Amino acid sequence: MKIAVCISHVPDTATKINIADNGKEIDPAGVTYIINPYDEFAVEEALTTKETLGDDSEVIAISVGNDKNKETIKKALAMGVDSGVLLKIESQLDSFGIAKALAEEIKAQGCDLVFMGKQSVDFDNQIVGQMTSAILDYSCISVVVDFKLDGQDITCEREIEGGKEVVAAQLPCIITAQKGLNEPRYASLKGIMSAKKKTIEEKSAVETESNTEVIGLKKPPAKNPGRILGTDSSAVHELVRLLREEAKVI
Amino acid sequence: MSEQTTITEILKGGEFLIKETDASSVFTPEDLNEEQRMMVETANDFIQKEIWPNLDAIDKQQEGLTVNLMDKAGELGLLAVSVPEEYEGLGGDFNTSTALIMEMGKSYSFGVSFAAHSGIGTLPIMYYGTEEQKKKYLPKLASGELKSAYCLTEPTSGSDALSAKTTAKISEDGTHYIINGQKMWITNGGFADILITFAQVDGDKFTCFIISTDSEGFTSGNEENKLGIKGSSTRALFLDNVKVPKENILGEIGKGHYIAFNILNIGRFKLCAMTTGGAKENASIAVAYANERKQFNQKISNFGAIKHKLAEQAIKIFASESATYRVSGLINDTIKSLQAEGVSYTDAALKAAEEYAIECAMLKVYGSEVLDYVVDETVQIHGGYGYSEEYPAARGYRDSRINRIFEGTNEINRLLTVDMLMKRAMKGRLDLMGPAMAIQKELMSVPEMGEEEGGILSAEKKAIANAKKAILIITGAAVQKFMQNLKDEQEIIMNITDMMIELYACESAYLRTLKLSSMKNEEELKPYVEITKVYFSDALERINLHGKHAITSFAEGDELRMLLLGLKRFTKYENVNTKELRRNIANRLIEANKYCF
Ligand SMILES: Cc1cc2nc3c(=O)[nH]c(=O)nc-3n(C[C@H](O)[C@H](O)[C@H](O)COP(=O)(O)OP(=O)(O)OC[C@H]3O[C@@H](n4cnc5c(N)ncnc54)[C@H](O)[C@@H]3O)c2cc1C
Numbered sequence: 001m002k003i004a005v006c007i008s009h010v011p012d013t014a015t016k017i018n019i020a021d022n023g024k025e026i027d028p029a030g031v032t033y034i035i036n037p038y039d040e041f042a043v044e045e046a047l048t049t050k051e052t053l054g055d056d057s058e059v060i061a062i063s064v065g066n067d068k069n070k071e072t073i074k075k076a077l078a079m080g081v082d083s084g085v086l087l088k089i090e091s092q093l094d095s096f097g098i099a100k101a102l103a104e105e106i107k108a109q110g111c112d113l114v115f116m117g118k119q120s121v122d123f124d125n126q127i128v129g130q131m132t133s134a135i136l137d138y139s140c141i142s143v144v145v146d147f148k149l150d151g152q153d154i155t156c157e158r159e160i161e162g163g164k165e166v167v168a169a170q171l172p173c174i175i176t177a178q179k180g181l182n183e184p185r186y187a188s189l190k191g192i193m194s195a196k197k198k199t200i201e202e203k204s205a206v207e208t209e210s211n212t213e214v215i216g217l218k219k220p221p222a223k224n225p226g227r228i229l230g231t232d233s234s235a236v237h238e239l240v241r242l243l244r245e246e247a248k249v250i
Numbered sequence: 251m252s253e254q255t256t257i258t259e260i261l262k263g264g265e266f267l268i269k270e271t272d273a274s275s276v277f278t279p280e281d282l283n284e285e286q287r288m289m290v291e292t293a294n295d296f297i298q299k300e301i302w303p304n305l306d307a308i309d310k311q312q313e314g315l316t317v318n319l320m321d322k323a324g325e326l327g328l329l330a331v332s333v334p335e336e337y338e339g340l341g342g343d344f345n346t347s348t349a350l351i352m353e354m355g356k357s358y359s360f361g362v363s364f365a366a367h368s369g370i371g372t373l374p375i376m377y378y379g380t381e382e383q384k385k386k387y388l389p390k391l392a393s394g395e396l397k398s399a400y401c402l403t404e405p406t407s408g409s410d411a412l413s414a415k416t417t418a419k420i421s422e423d424g425t426h427y428i429i430n431g432q433k434m435w436i437t438n439g440g441f442a443d444i445l446i447t448f449a450q451v452d453g454d455k456f457t458c459f460i461i462s463t464d465s466e467g468f469t470s471g472n473e474e475n476k477l478g479i480k481g482s483s484t485r486a487l488f489l490d491n492v493k494v495p496k497e498n499i500l501g502e503i504g505k506g507h508y509i510a511f512n513i514l515n516i517g518r519f520k521l522c523a524m525t526t527g528g529a530k531e532n533a534s535i536a537v538a539y540a541n542e543r544k545q546f547n548q549k550i551s552n553f554g555a556i557k558h559k560l561a562e563q564a565i566k567i568f569a570s571e572s573a574t575y576r577v578s579g580l581i582n583d584t585i586k587s588l589q590a591e592g593v594s595y596t597d598a599a600l601k602a603a604e605e606y607a608i609e610c611a612m613l614k615v616y617g618s619e620v621l622d623y624v625v626d627e628t629v630q631i632h633g634g635y636g637y638s639e640e641y642p643a644a645r646g647y648r649d650s651r652i653n654r655i656f657e658g659t660n661e662i663n664r665l666l667t668v669d670m671l672m673k674r675a676m677k678g679r680l681d682l683m684g685p686a687m688a689i690q691k692e693l694m695s696v697p698e699m700g701e702e703e704g705g706i707l708s709a710e711k712k713a714i715a716n717a718k719k720a721i722l723i724i725t726g727a728a729v730q731k732f733m734q735n736l737k738d739e740q741e742i743i744m745n746i747t748d749m750m751i752e753l754y755a756c757e758s759a760y761l762r763t764l765k766l767s768s769m770k771n772e773e774e775l776k777p778y779v780e781i782t783k784v785y786f787s788d789a790l791e792r793i794n795l796h797g798k799h800a801i802t803s804f805a806e807g808d809e810l811r812m813l814l815l816g817l818k819r820f821t822k823y824e825n826v827n828t829k830e831l832r833r834n835i836a837n838r839l840i841e842a843n844k845y846c847f
Contacts, residue, residue, distance in 0.1 A: 071284075074284070074288065075288070078288060186292050186295055186296060186326050187288060187291070187292050187295075188292065188325070188326045188327050189289050189292060189326060189327030189328065189330070189331065189340055189342075190327050190340060192285055192288045192289055192292065193285065193340060195288075196285065
C-alpha cells in the first residue's frame with residue numbers, strides 16, 4: 001500500500017514572530033522553521049503502520065510550499081519516510097487551496113491511507129484534512145489518539161470534549177493526528193545519512209486558488225504589566241474598586 | 251569544507267605563531283552542512299527529551315539510568331559517529347563529531363559518561379587495535395552494547411601518569427598476562443564492560459591492555475562523593491591477579507605511552523568542544539533569567555553591570571567556539587589529505603591529532619577556563635537564586651570545575667604547550683629562532699611608519715602579526731637565557747602559554763569574522779566585528795601583562811628596556827569604546843533571549 005503523510009513547515013513555536021512589511025505575511029527573517037509538531041505524530045503513525053504491515057508498503061511525504069519546505073521533508077525522510085514530494089506554490093494558499101493541491105497529488109500517487117496533523121501550528125485552521133477528504137471522497141477521522149488497521153478496516157479513538165469516541169471506517173481514509181497518538185521517533189544519525197539517497201520530487205502544485213483572502217495580520221495587544229496592590233487584606237478594597245471602575249469586570 | 255576548491259596551504263601544528271592563516275581556509279560553525287546540522291538537531295532533541303527531564307535522577311545515580319540513556323544514545327547513532335563504516339559505525343568526518351560533541355556539552359554529567367565512552371574509551375581500539383580487536387569491539391562500542399572506561403590514573407600517579415605502578419606479568423604458559431594494581435578516578439567505572447588499562451610489563455614497559463570487567467579478580471570501589479558531575483560514575487578499580495589474554499594487548503609492549511598521550515590529544519580537543527557547548531547553554535540560561543528577573547521596577551538585563559557580564563560571556567564563547575572549529579577544520583583537512591595519499595582513516599586521524607597536539611593542549615585550557623568564567627557569572631546574574639538547586643545555574647557551576655582538572659590539569663597542559671613547541675623547534679619541525687632573531691633586529695631599528703592598510707579588520711590583522719612578534723621575542727629571549735633549563739622556570743612557561751592562548755583566541759575570532767564578512771552584509775556582520783574588537787582590546791592587554799611578568803623575571807638593563815619597549819609596541823591596539831560595544835552585544839543577546847552568535 002502507498003501511504004501518504006502530509007507535512008507542513010511552520011515557525012518554531014518558541015521563535016518571535018514579526019509581521020512582514022505588507023502586513024499580510026510573517027516576516028521570515030530570523031525565524032526558525034520546524035516540521036509541524038502534529039505532523040510528527042502523523043509521520044510516526046505512517047511509519048509504524050508500514051512496519052506493522054511488514055510488506056512492500058511505502059510512505060510518501062507531501063508538502064505544499066517553497067524550497068524551504070525541503071528541510072522539513074528531509075526531516076521526515078531522516079525519520080524513515082521513503083520519498084518526498086514538494087508541491088511548489090507561488091504565494092500562500094488558504095486551507096482550501098492547500099487541500100486541493102494535496103488531493104490532486106494523493107490521487108495521482110494512488111494513496112489509500114493518508115496521515116496528517118490535526119492542524120498546523122502556524123495558522124491553526126484545523127480543516128485541511130477534512131477538506132482534502134471531501135475533495136477526494138475519502139473518509140476522514142480527525143483528532144485521532146489511537147489508530148488500528150485491519151485489512152480495509154480502520155478503528156480509531158478520537159478525542160472529544162470530556163471523553164473519547166471510537167470510530168470505524170474503511171479505506172480510503174484520511175487520519176488527522178492529535179498529541180497522544182504516539183511518541184514520534186528521533187531522526188537517527190543513520191537515518192539522516194540515508195536521507196541523502198532518497199528523492200524529493202519537486203513540481204508545481206496544480207493551479208489552485210484560495211477561497212479566502214488574508215487582509216491583514218495583527219499581533220495581540222501588548223499585555224499591560226501587572227500591579228501588586230499590597231500583600232495583605234488591606235489591599236482588598238482597592239482591588240475591588242479597580243476591578244469595578246478600571247477593569248469594569250464586576 | 252569539501253565545497254572549497256581553492257587549495258590553500260594547511261598550516262602545520264604550532265605554525266600559527268610564525269605564519270599567517272588565510273581566512274577562507276578556516277572552518278567555522280557557519281560551514282557546517284545541512285546533514286551535520288540535522289545530526290546536531292537530533293542530539294539536541296535527545297538532550298531535551300531524555301536528559302534534561304532526568305537531571306536530578308542522573309545526579310542521584312538512579313540505578314541503571316545512565317546505562318539506559320547510553321543505550322538510547324547508541325540506538326540513535328550518537329556513539330557511532332567517528333567509528334568507520336567497516337566496523338558498523340557511521341564514518342562521520344572529524345567536523346561532524348566536533349559539532350555533535352559540542353552539542354552534548356549541554357548534557358551535564360551525562361556528557362562526561364558519553365565522552366569517556368565514545369572518546370577515550372573507544373578511540374584507543376580504533377587507532378591502535380589489530381584487525382581482530384577492531385572487529386570484536388568497535389561494532390559493540392559504536393552501538394553501546396559494550397561500555398568502556400579509560401584507566402590511566404592511579405593513587406600515586408596522576409599528572410605523572412607514566413609512573414603507574416600497576417604490573418602485568420606473563421603467565422608461565424605464555425598465553426596471558428596477570429595484572430595487579432589499582433586505578434583511581436575512573437569515569438564509567440561503575441558500569442563499564444571493558445577497560446582500556448595501562449600497566450607496566452616486566453616492571454618498566456608501559457603497556458596498554460583491554461580488560462573485561464567480567465574477569466575474575468576485578469572489583470570496583472564505591473562511587474566517589476564528588477563536588478560536581480555527580481551523575482557520572484567515578485570509581486577506584488582494583489585488579490587482583492586479573493588474567494588477560496595475550497591477544498588483549500593494545501598496540502605494542504612498552505609503547506603504551508603513545509596510546510596514552512595521543513588519545514589525550516584528541517580527548518583535550520573534545521573537551522574544549524564540550525565546554526564550549528556547555529558555555530553556550532549556560533550563557534543562554536543567564537540571558538533568559540536576566541530578561542525575567544525584575545528589581546527596582548525593571549528587568550535586571552537593563553542594568554549596565556549585567557549587560558557587561560552577558561556580553562563578556564558571549565565574547566569569550568565566540569572566541570572559544572571559533573578556535574574549536576578552526577582546529578577541528580585543520581584536523582579534518584589533514585585527515586582528508588592523508589587519506590588522499592592512501593593512509594587509512596584511523597591512521598590519518600591519529601597523525602592529524604598529533605600534528606595539532608599544541609593547539610589541542612591550548613584549547614583544553616582555554617575551553618575549560620571560558621566555561622568556568624561563564625558558569626560563575628551565570629550564578630552571579632541569578633543572585634540568590636543562583637545558589638539554589640531550584641535553578642539550573644548551580645548545576646552548571648558545579649559541573650564545570652572538573653574540566654580544569656582531568657585530561658591533564660591546566661597546569662600540565664600549559665607546560666606541555668611550550669614543551670612541545672620547543673621540541674618541534676629543536677627537531678627543526680618549526681623555525682622559531684629565525685623569526686625571533688629577525689624581530690630582535692627589527693626592534694633595534696627605527697620603527698617603520700609604513701602606510702596603514704585599509705579595509706575590514708585591518709587593525710586586527712596588524713595586531714595579530716604584532717602579537718606574534720611579541721611572543722616570539724619574549725620566547726626567544728627566554729630560551730637564550732635559560733637554554734635547557736627553561737623547564738625549571740615554570741612561571742615563565744605559563745606566561746608564554748597564556749600569551750599563545752590569547753593570541754590563538756584573538757586570531758580565531760578574527761578569522762571567523764573575516765570569513766563571515768564575505769557571507770553577510772554590513773548590518774549582519776556588525777555584531778561579529780564588535781565582538782572581535784572588544785576581545786582584541788582586552789586580550790592584547792592580557793598578552794602585555796603576561797609578557798611583562800615574563801620579561802621582568804629574567805631580563806635586566808638594556809635587554810629589559812628593549813624587550814619592554816618591543817612588548818609595548820607589539821601589543822598596541824586602537825582605542826575601543828568597549829562599554830558601548832558590550833552594550834550593543836548584550837542588547838542583541840537580550841533581544842534573542844539566548845546566546846545567538
Ligand atoms: C571526576 C574525575 C574523573 C576522572 N576520570 C578519569 C578517567 O576516566 N581515567 C583516568 O585515567 N583518570 C581520570 N581522572 C584522573 C585525572 O585525570 C587526574 O585527577 C588528573 O590527571 C590529575 O592528577 P592528580 O589528581 O593525581 O593530581 P596531581 O598530579 O597530584 O596534581 C596536583 C596539582 O599539582 C599540579 N602539578 C602536578 N604535576 C606538576 C608539574 N610537573 N608541574 C606543575 N604542577 C604540577 C597539578 O596541576 C595540580 O594542580 C579523573 C579525575 C576526576 C576528578
